[in-house]
Amino acid sequence: MKKADLDLYTDYLLSTFGAATATGLSAMVDGDVSHDQITRFLSAQEYTSKDLWHQVKSTVRSIERDDGVLIFDDTIQEKAWTDESELMCWHFDHCSGRTVRGINLLNALYFCNGTSIPVAFELVKKSIQYSDLASRKLKRKSDKTKNEMMREMVQTCIHNTLKFRFVLMDSWFSSEENFDFITGKGRHFIAALKDNRLLALSEEDRKNKRFTRVDELIFSEQTPVRGWLKGYAKEVLVVRQVFKNKDDSTGILHLVCSDLTCDYDAITTTYKKRWQVEVFHKSLKSNANLAKSPTRTLRTQSNHVFMAIYATFKLECLSITNKLNPFALCRKLLINASRTAYAQLQLFRAAA
Numbered sequence: 001m002k003k004a005d006l007d008l009y010t011d012y013l014l015s016t017f018g019a020a021t022a023t024g025l026s027a028m029v030d031g032d033v034s035h036d037q038i039t040r041f042l043s044a045q046e047y048t049s050k051d052l053w054h055q056v057k058s059t060v061r062s063i064e065r066d067d068g069v070l071i072f073d074d075t076i077q078e079k080a081w082t083d084e085s086e087l088m089c090w091h092f093d094h095c096s097g098r099t100v101r102g103i104n105l106l107n108a109l110y111f112c113n114g115t116s117i118p119v120a121f122e123l124v125k126k127s128i129q130y131s132d133l134a135s136r137k138l139k140r141k142s143d144k145t146k147n148e149m150m151r152e153m154v155q156t157c158i159h160n161t162l163k164f165r166f167v168l169m170d171s172w173f174s175s176e177e178n179f180d181f182i183t184g185k186g187r188h189f190i191a192a193l194k195d196n197r198l199l200a201l202s203e204e205d206r207k208n209k210r211f212t213r214v215d216e217l218i219f220s221e222q223t224p225v226r227g228w229l230k231g232y233a234k235e236v237l238v239v240r241q242v243f244k245n246k247d248d249s250t251g252i253l254h255l256v257c258s259d260l261t262c263d264y265d266a267i268t269t270t271y272k273k274r275w276q277v278e279v280f281h282k283s284l285k286s287n288a289n290l291a292k293s294p295t296r297t298l299r300t301q302s303n304h305v306f307m308a309i310y311a312t313f314k315l316e317c318l319s320i321t322n323k324l325n326p327f328a329l330c331r332k333l334l335i336n337a338s339r340t341a342y343a344q345l346q347l348f349r350a351a352a
Contacts, residue, residue, distance in 0.1 A: 001045070001047070001051060002041065005033075005037075005038075005041045006055075006307070006310070008025070008029070008033065009025065009038065009041065009042075009307050010288075010307050010310050010311035010314055011311075011314075012024075012025045012028060013288050013289045013307060013308060013311040014287065014288060014311050014314070014315055014330070014333070015028075015333060015337075016028070016289060016292075017334060017337065018292070019292050019293070019294060020289045020292045020293045020304075021035075021293070021294060022035035022036075022038035022039050022042075023035045025038050026038065039300075042295065042299075042300045042303050042304065042307075043297065043299055043300050043303070046299055046302060046303065047302070047303050047306040047307075048306070049120045049121050049122065049153070049156070051306065052118065052119070052120065052121060052306065052309060052310060053119060053120065053156075053160060055310055055313070056117050056118065056119060056310075056313055057160075059117060059313075059317065060110060060117055060119060060162065063112055063113045063115050063117075064110070064112055064162065064163045064164075065112050065113060065163060066163050066164075066165060067112070067165050068110060068111065068112030068113075068162075068163055068164040068165065069110075069111050069112070069164055069165065069166045069167070069168050069270065069273050070108055070109075070110055070119075070154070070157060070162070070164045070166070070167050070168070070187075071108070071109045071110075071111060071167075071168045071169070071273065071274050071276060071277045072106070072107070072108055072109075072150050072153070072167065072168070072169045072173055072277075073106075073107060073109075073169070073170060073274070073277040073278070073281070074104060074105060074106040074107070074124070074146060074172075075104075075105055075107070075281040075284070075285075076091050076093050076095075076100060076102050076103065076104050076105075077102050077103045077105065077285060077290050077291050078093075078100045078101065078102040078291070079101060079102040079103065079291060080100070080101055080102070082101075082102075082296075083296070084101065085298055085301075086125045086126050086127040086140065086298070087103060087123060087125050087298055087301055087302060088101065088102065088103060088301065089101065089126045089140050090139075090140070091104045091124070094172075103123065103301070103305060104123070104124035105121060105122075105123055105124070105305060106121065106122045106123075106124065106146055106149050106150065106153070107120075107121050107277065107280065107281070107309070108120035108121065108150075108153045108154075108157060109276060109277045109280050110157075110162065110164065111273050111276045112163075112164075114320075115316065115320060116276045116277075116279070116280055116316055117313060117316065118280065118309050118312065118313055119157060119160075119162060120153040120156055120157060121305075121306075121309055122149040122152075122153065123302055123305060124142055124146065124149075125142060126140035126141050126142045127140075127142065127143060128140065128141050128142070128143055146172070146173075147173060147175055147177065147178055150169070150173055150178065151177075151178060151181045154167060154181065154182060154185065154187075155185070158185055158187075164187065165187065165188060166187070166188050166189060166190050166259075166270055167182050167187055167188070167189045167190075168189075168190055168191070168270070168271060168273060168274040169189070169191045169192075169274070170191070170192045170274070171191070171192040171193055171194045173191065174191040174192060174193055174194070174197075174256065176229070176231045176232040179191075179229075179232055179234075179258065180232070180233075182258070183234065183258050188257070188258045188259040189256075189257070189258050190255055190256070190257045190258075190267055190270055190271045191255065191256055192253060192254065192255060192271075193214055193238070193254040193255065193256050194254075195213065195214060195215035195252075195254065196213055196214075196215070197213070197214050197229060197230070197254070197256075198211035198212065198213060198214075198229070198230040199211060199212055199213075199214055199217065199225070199227040199228065199229055199230070199238060200212075200227055200228045200230070201217075201225065201226075201227045202227075203228070205228075206227075206228040211230050214238060214240075214254045215252070215254070217238070217240075219239075219240045222239075222264040222265075223239075223264060224237040224238065224239045224257070224262070224263065224264055224267065225237070225238045225239070226238075226260070229256065234258065235260065236256050236257060236258055236260075237256070237257045237258075237259070237260060237262060237267065238254060238255065238256050238257075239254070239255050239257070239264050239267050239268065240252060240253070240254055241253040241254075241255060241268050255267055255268065255271055280312065283312050283315065283316075283326045283327070284308055284309065284312045286327070286330075287311075287312065287315055287326055287327065287330045288308040288309075288311040288312045288315065289308065289311075290304075290305065290308040312326075315329065315330070
């Protein structure tokens, strides 16, 4: 990987406000780099999670602590008008409640000491095509589930000696297999639970298969309940968090924690850090031009995603140095670009 080309392309993603094209980048640097050179850079090799780790490793080492958290979540970048492929295909978007065509990306975000750093990622590629018997339509599926990807990413982070205590995840990843895997690696988890998950409140209840839905449990205020999730052999803590939504409606969140030494405040405060991955995804889409590349091949599309992730990391580093959040920093770039364009317009008028 040519570091100069990597920095040029990712800086371009952060500073352009239109489509991110090789021609546009070449024009930005007055032709000092040709658009063919940028195209060759994007297609020369496939950039993976391993390449990302090599780029962020030194920064991670400077801020990591044993109480860091590893956050997992996926996001979908809709690309409705791009040709379908194993990468650019149909996914169900839980945010919008509909199936959309685009890129499905799973990220591992490390959060420690107030800093968010992407340390691993996987693109969901649906390489297997099959005929759905009910609808008689040709569909796609991946040869690996997102839960399998998540476990592999946890293993990679442990192999990289990343320091973290908890893995944070939403209900999509709250499977017994994931729980066993995480605790088997000497780490703990805090995860959201669906309301219909079943819990036994004593060892005797578990043996006699007397389980209660978590949304039907009686909780003392801000007190964890100890018990056994159905299908999971180890004792856990479950808490119920009641909160107000923006529309003044009441929301309820059930959380499960494998660390029996935690209290209500420790569980809810730690899980609140999971919101950092939502901020990361928003910055990835809004500030790093994830959706604005007209790349057509599988490799260049995948590599553009890698570049956008790395650009978002660079923006996070800049925001810390300049004591501005990433969105405020990009707003300053936009204002300065507008001022430059306005000044140039006045020069054109004066010369007319």
